[in-house]
Amino acid sequence: MAIVNYNGKTVSDDNLKLVLTRIAARIGSVRVTSGDRNFVPPGGSRKSLHLASRAVDFYIPGVSLQSAYNKLLLNMSFIFDLNYKYEVIFHGSYTNTGGAHLHIGRYDSGSGVIFKMEGTTPETKGKYSILV
Numbered sequence: 001m002a003i004v005n006y007n008g009k010t011v012s013d014d015n016l017k018l019v020l021t022r023i024a025a026r027i028g029s030v031r032v033t034s035g036d037r038n039f040v041p042p043g044g045s046r047k048s049l050h051l052a053s054r055a056v057d058f059y060i061p062g063v064s065l066q067s068a069y070n071k072l073l074l075n076m077s078f079i080f081d082l083n084y085k086y087e088v089i090f091h092g093s094y095t096n097t098g099g100a101h102l103h104i105g106r107y108d109s110g111s112g113v114i115f116k117m118e119g120t121t122p123e124t125k126g127k128y129s130i131l132v
Helices: 014-026 065-074
Strands: 030-034 055-059 085-091 101-106 112-118 128-130
Touching (some): 014 101, 065 085, 065 101, 065 112
Parallel strands (some): 085 112
Antiparallel strands (some): 030 055, 085 101, 112 128
C-alpha cells in the first residue's frame, strides 16, 4: 500500500496533501523532506511558496528523482487539479537548496502545471529551466 510519510513535517495546504496522496497511488510511497517554513534556508528563495504554506519537498524511495519527475509529467492530468497552478521542480544534485529533491508548489492564482529543473549539472546550479 502506497503511503505519504510526512516525516514530522507540516504541510498545511489540503490540495497539496491530495496531490501527494495521488502521487503515492500512481508512482509509489512519498517521503516528505520539507513543508511549511517560516525561514529561508541556505540557498533558498525569499519568495518561496514554502513561506506561504503552499509547497512541499519530497522523494519516492526506490524511484530515481529523474524517473519520478518524468512520471509526474506523464501522469499530470491524474495527479494535479488543473483548476490550480503548480510548479514542479527537479532540484538536481548540484542544487543550491540543500540536496537533490522534488518540489511541488501551488500558486494562489492561475491554472496549469509548470515543470522546471535546476542544479542537474554544475553549469545549471542556481539556474532554472522550464521544461513545460
